[in-house]
Amino acid sequence: MSNSFVLVINSGSSSLKFAVIDSASGDAVLSGLGECFGLEDARMNWKFQGEKFDFAIQGTENHHQLAVAKLVELVKEYKLIEDVVAVGHRVVHGGEKFTKTVRLDESIVADVEALSDLAPLHNLAHAIGMRASMAAFPELPQFAVFDTAFHQTMPAKAYTGAIAKELYTDFGIRRYGFHGTSHYYVSREAAKMLNKPVEESSFVSVHLGNGASVCAIKDGQSVDTSMGFTPLSGLMMGTRCGDLDPGIIEYLMKKGWSQEKVFEALNKKSGFLGVSGLTSDARGILEAMEEGHEGAKLAFQVFTYRVAKYIASYMVALDSIDGIIFTGGIGENSLPIRREILNSLKLLGFTEDEKGNEAARFGAAGIVGKSEMLGAVAMVIPTNEEFVIAQQSIELL
Structure with missing residues (x-):
């Protein structure tokens, strides 16, 4: 086999x-x-x-x-x-x-x-x-x-919404989380890199791509994650808005917007595309920034700021932290985005390893920063969701 x-x-x-x-x-x-x-x-x-x-x-x-x-x-x-x-x-x-x-x-x-x-x-x-x-x-x-299975270990305080109980019991409205196979895979690979049992390791896994999410992983299990009832919540993404005041939806519908128009705007016309007015692709954002495009610069700032905020907030879910894991197409390849996120985490003691950050791209794993204060590292681990699916299929055979 x-x-x-x-x-x-x-x-x-x-x-x-x-x-x-x-x-x-x-x-x-x-x-x-x-x-x-x-x-x-x-x-x-x-x-x-x-x-x-x-x-x-x-x-x-x-x-x-x-x-x-x-x-x-x-x-x-x-x-x-x-x-x-x-x-x-x-x-x-x-x-x-x-x-x-x-x-x-x-x-x-x-x-x-x-x-x-x-x-x-x-x-x-x-x-x-x-x-x-x-x-x-x-x-x-x-x-x-x-995708949601890995997050079923979240405690009730993490997945429960502050809404009427019947909205959960009757309609199943709660935090589910996504990118589970990716967060599962990179947390296991990160533990191997640090030569620690995954059951004794804690990470903040940061999957950044056209879809993006953060996951707090304690002793190998998901204890919180940024995506919620749907993949629309949490981080700003390529075309998705991420966290948003729900009152905005009511406001736009009162202004005559249809349900379909509202959700197309939030799912397909927001994120990098919406803020920059230019593109949903992170590479295009970085290229436009170099050319002085103000919308691209703002999109970069909003994205990296929100990612850093989520990483910092997930320290609450952990007793200790061994590392921050960057993965996904952006997380694995975008040196400027990783650098800006780490610079935003200086209060937690994180500093960039410039040579490591330059080397960890295009399929290469590596250490890209560290925090002496926390005794933690920042690393890049290329994800392999297909391998997880293959492995778990084989296991059931």
């Missing part, structure tokens, strides 16, 4: 990300992305043995099924199918029902679908991808790994 492959599928509303993962090493033997589903320019791109390939998906319907059919062709053409022992599916929202990885059958898919009110853009798409995969690979065991 140690040399077995797991096909990992992440089905989105208009996309399907996939990878064949070596469950021993975590390496992606085959990886790719189907995108623009529902449009005439739907495509699949993939990488195998260092070469990149491209395929146009015909028509404007059933693109998830067509993408999975193409995926079947690929794993057979590249002679990988004989070594694939399971299929693992990433699922964004498991609510309170799913606290660990489960083996898929139609009843589980129906349960994931039933939770779509909590993640309408994601869970319905996951169900479509699961059914397509189960039909395409009927002989393979399939598993669902939930």
Whole structure:
């Protein structure tokens, strides 16, 4: 079983990300992305043995099924199918029902679908991808790994909203948290880097990408996290607003904005894009800053300030701290953003290791700062969510 492959599928509303993962090493033997589903320019791109390939998906319907059919062709053409022992599916929202990885059958898919009110853009798409995969690979065991599962260890004081109790009991409104597989993975890797048992380690994990979240991890378990009932809350993100006075929603609706317009603005037109008026991409923000763009400069300042505030506030959830972990596309690669965040944490004793910060980019892990006062380090750990999904699928086998 140690040399077995797991096909990992992440089905989105208009996309399907996939990878064949070596469950021993975590390496992606085959990886790719189907995108623009529902449009005439739907495509699949993939990488195998260092070469990149491209395929146009015909028509404007059933693109998830067509993408999975193409995926079947690929794993057979590249002679990988004989070594694939399971299929693992990433699922964004498991609510309170799913606290660990489960083996898929139609009843589980129906349960994931039933939770779509909590993640309408994601869970319905996951169900479509699961059914397509189960039909395409009927002989393979399939598993669902939930983003929310890692955060089910949060205490009630962390996940309970200060709202009427029936809003929780009747509608399940509480903090759930996301990016669980990423926070789980990097906290284990960080403990290895420090040569400590993860069960005796405490970290603040900072996943910064187009979606972003912070997680307080005590003795290997999530005890608080910035995303809440949905992935909209917490940090400012690429196009999402993060924490916001809920009274603003009522105010805009009284001004004649529809529910759809409000939530499109908060989900798709806020964050880096909204503040800068320019782009949702952090690299574009940094380039525009260098050219003197004031909106980009403000977006950079708002983002780094909010991240630093969250990191500092999560010291309350921990008895001690071994390290701050930067991960995700921005966290792993953006030297200026890490530098600004660490500079904002001087009261906690953090200083940047300039050489370490310059070296820890583009897939390289490393120490980028430290706090003598706290006896803690700041580090970069590249995340590998697909490896977690592969590992947890193998474990259930």
